[in-house]
Amino acid sequence: MSARDEVLARVRRAKGPEGPVSVPREYRAAGTRGAGDLDLFAERLRDYRARVRVVDADQVATTIAAALLERGVRRVVAAPGTPAGWSNLPDQPDRVEVVRGAVTVDTLERTDAVVTACHVAIAETGTIVLDHDAADQGPRALTLVPDYHLVVVRAEQVVAGVPDAVAALAGVRTQTWISGPSATSDIELERVEGVHGPRTLEVVIARSTRFPTTSHPVGGSDQNHGIR
Amino acid sequence: MTFLGMPAGGGNLTGTPFPKAARGALGDAQLRRNLAKATTTIRTKRAGVVGELPDWAELRAAGAAIKDEVLANLDEHLVRFEEALTSRGTHVHWARDADEANRIITDLVKATGTREVIKVKSMATVEIGLNEALADAGVHAVETDLAELIVQLGNDKSSHILVPAIHRNRTEIRDVFRREMPGVDPDLTDDPRALAEAARRHLRQKFMTVDVAISGANFGVAETGALVVVESEGNGRMCLTLPRTLISVVGIEKLVPSWRDLEVFLQLLPRSSTGERMNPYTSVWTGPTEGQTSHVVLVDNGRTATLADPDGRAALRCIRCSACLNSCPVYERTGGHAYGSTYPGPIGAVLSPQLTGVDRNPTLPFASSLCGVCYDVCPVAIDIPSMLVHLRSRVTESKRTTPESTAMRALSWVMSDARRWGRLIRLGKFGRLASRHVPLPGWSAARDLPLPPKQTFRDWWETR
Numbered sequence: 001m002s003a004r005d006e007v008l009a010r011v012r013r014a015k016g017p018e019g020p021v022s023v024p025r026e027y028r029a030a031g032t033r034g035a036g037d038l039d040l041f042a043e044r045l046r047d048y049r050a051r052v053r054v055v056d057a058d059q060v061a062t063t064i065a066a067a068l069l070e071r072g073v074r075r076v077v078a079a080p081g082t083p084a085g086w087s088n089l090p091d092q093p094d095r096v097e098v099v100r101g102a103v104t105v106d107t108l109e110r111t112d113a114v115v116t117a118c119h120v121a122i123a124e125t126g127t128i129v130l131d132h133d134a135a136d137q138g139p140r141a142l143t144l145v146p147d148y149h150l151v152v153v154r155a156e157q158v159v160a161g162v163p164d165a166v167a168a169l170a171g172v173r174t175q176t177w178i179s180g181p182s183a184t185s186d187i188e189l190e191r192v193e194g195v196h197g198p199r200t201l202e203v204v205i206a207r208s209t210r211f212p213t214t215s216h217p218v219g220g221s222d223q224n225h226g227i228r
Numbered sequence: 229m230t231f232l233g234m235p236a237g238g239g240n241l242t243g244t245p246f247p248k249a250a251r252g253a254l255g256d257a258q259l260r261r262n263l264a265k266a267t268t269t270i271r272t273k274r275a276g277v278v279g280e281l282p283d284w285a286e287l288r289a290a291g292a293a294i295k296d297e298v299l300a301n302l303d304e305h306l307v308r309f310e311e312a313l314t315s316r317g318t319h320v321h322w323a324r325d326a327d328e329a330n331r332i333i334t335d336l337v338k339a340t341g342t343r344e345v346i347k348v349k350s351m352a353t354v355e356i357g358l359n360e361a362l363a364d365a366g367v368h369a370v371e372t373d374l375a376e377l378i379v380q381l382g383n384d385k386s387s388h389i390l391v392p393a394i395h396r397n398r399t400e401i402r403d404v405f406r407r408e409m410p411g412v413d414p415d416l417t418d419d420p421r422a423l424a425e426a427a428r429r430h431l432r433q434k435f436m437t438v439d440v441a442i443s444g445a446n447f448g449v450a451e452t453g454a455l456v457v458v459e460s461e462g463n464g465r466m467c468l469t470l471p472r473t474l475i476s477v478v479g480i481e482k483l484v485p486s487w488r489d490l491e492v493f494l495q496l497l498p499r500s501s502t503g504e505r506m507n508p509y510t511s512v513w514t515g516p517t518e519g520q521t522s523h524v525v526l527v528d529n530g531r532t533a534t535l536a537d538p539d540g541r542a543a544l545r546c547i548r549c550s551a552c553l554n555s556c557p558v559y560e561r562t563g564g565h566a567y568g569s570t571y572p573g574p575i576g577a578v579l580s581p582q583l584t585g586v587d588r589n590p591t592l593p594f595a596s597s598l599c600g601v602c603y604d605v606c607p608v609a610i611d612i613p614s615m616l617v618h619l620r621s622r623v624t625e626s627k628r629t630t631p632e633s634t635a636m637r638a639l640s641w642v643m644s645d646a647r648r649w650g651r652l653i654r655l656g657k658f659g660r661l662a663s664r665h666v667p668l669p670g671w672s673a674a675r676d677l678p679l680p681p682k683q684t685f686r687d688w689w690e691t692r
């Protein structure tokens with residue numbers, strides 16, 4: 001008998017005679033708590049020692065430019081599907097190199113910053129989720145190798161709790177859930193930020209200016225043909 | 229003996245009998261201080277973030293029921309999971325036990341021609357003894373989780389399922405790094421920041437160059453074939469993303485039926501384990517991405533033997549959060565090594581004997597005071613105390629009563645009362661009292677208590 005058939009036969013012998021188990025779902029389910037609270041979201045992020053800037057939607061591009069210049073970056077990678085304005089650094093054409101489109105890991109190793117959008121964010125836990133098939137979020141390595149990740153979250157992408165986010169992520173093949181910068185508590189349980197992932201997470205929360213807020217999160221667009 | 233004679237699991241699930249192993253730990257004041265500090269910190273954090281959720285009890289009930297559904301129809305969920313994985317291009321392998329899993333993985337690694345693999349922290353691979361098997365085949369496995377790296381460099385063993393180096397303090401860790409980490413700054417300080425930075429540098433090159441990674445998985449979604457790794461440092465993301473070949477070792481009980489079920493576990497797990505609202509990184513992948521080749525190895529290794537016992541199978545609900553370890557008065561005093569298994573603490577006391585058969589782990593069901601705290605904090609409501617009582621009777625039935633298990637019975641009476649415990653620790657008499665009571669080979673060196681021969685242990689105790 002193959003290992004597969006033997007393990008399955010053992011399972012059939014071992015399991016009880018019961019039929020399906022009914023699962024009580026009395027907890028706060030998706031769609032029952034309204035839109036995510038932006039103030040709570042910002043507070044949770046700060047708790048993780050992420051940097052947070054809350055701005056009007058039409059201020060996103062200038063806010064990104066200011067953040068990157070403050071940080072003194074020399075080379076920035078932007079996910080290819082992000083708006084062109086997100087990686088425009090006016091007056092700095094010679095000092096800062098902006099890379100868009102496909103990049104290699106070697107290039108990422110020599111990059112100080114990455115700019116992306118996100119798919120959905122959770123107020124209660126301060127979590128941001130990326131869909132790596134979306135062109136404005138990029139393949140996984142993009143937001144992993146550089147030491148600084150700037151992510152733009154639109155107000156209407158912020159949901160209340162984990163169930164709302166799980167519902168919004170059904171069918172998304174490759175995801176990264178990010179809650180603050182990389183951290184470890186392996187030494188005497190003392191929290192240290194920055195081990196292997198980006199040591200700095202900067203979040204720009206864009207308040208809607210022209211459109212009314214909806215609780216329906218909208219993901220990125222287009223397939224992403226990224227690096228390897 | 230396993231339940232209904234189902235085949236037992238092998239690998240790193242047994243060790244020195246608990247009473248003997250615990251004696252060393254109880255004499256180690258440094259170890260007890262490290263443990264007390266760490267478990268107190270994490271208990272407080274956990275209580276805080278669990279208290280924040282008004283629907284914790286409901287999430288816990290749902291988590292337990294979802295896992296019961298997985299176990300009740302495990303064959304169907306496994307077949308669905310396999311189909312979903314295969315249809316998305318992942319190669320699926322099955323392993324009856326630790327040896328078979330090691331053989332499969334070693335062959336997959338050797339086929340790539342590499343001599344080095346990078347690893348994401350994985351209990352399953354520690355359980356099956358994968359690093360040792362790879363080493364025998366001439367392949368070096370590099371642990372990339374900071375705590376696992378500390379354990380590996382220090383030639384040590386994990387003592388906690390979440391923080392494997394919890395028994396080491398910062399100075400001990402600095403010494404291990406200075407001694408064992410190639411190219412490390414000889415003036416490295418014991419500041420946790422500096423130590424983490426040293427690990428970052430040490431591993432960066434590995435992430436960029438090693439082409440095969442081995443991971444476990446916290447969850448596998450039967451419906452979609454998605455795998456989930458929950459972590460903090462980003463080493464998991466590195467291993468899952470950069471190497472061309474990814475091999476994931478998954479115990480057959482790790483499934484959840486549908487994607488939606490993660491809405492429960494992604495709340496229960498981080499709050500119960502690190503005491504955070506959410507862990508820094510969770511990776512989800514469905515089939516190979518970015519040009520990778522991906523393999524999943526489904527491992528039994530005693531899980532079906534555990535499933536066969538209706539009064540013991542709920543141990544397979546465990547999501548390895550470690551809340552039961554952090555709240556256990558016995559674990560806090562003895563540390564993880566005393567349990568002799570990859571799985572220490574209360575969950576280890578019920579899981580290890582079931583995976584191996586109680587005859588190969590006859591003392592573990594007695595390594596508890598039955599105080600019940602483990603049950604209260606368990607996010608999937610495993611009734612560990614009742615299960616321990618059940619397993620104690622299985623030990624007795626198996627007629628493989630050993631001197632150690634008899635001694636453990638006396639000890640479990642002591643452990644069942646905090647005051648007795650406290651006194652025992654203060655007196656430093658752990659092990660000695662057991663050796664007074666029954667002839668234990670190898671324990672005689674510690675016999676220095678005058679004890680009238682006719683007096684029972686309990687009488688002696690009451691007069692202390």
Ligand code: SF4
Pocket residue numbers: 500545546547548549550551552553575602605606607608609610
């Ligand atoms: S038994 Fe429960 S508390 Fe203990 S590690 Fe498993 S899930 Fe966590």
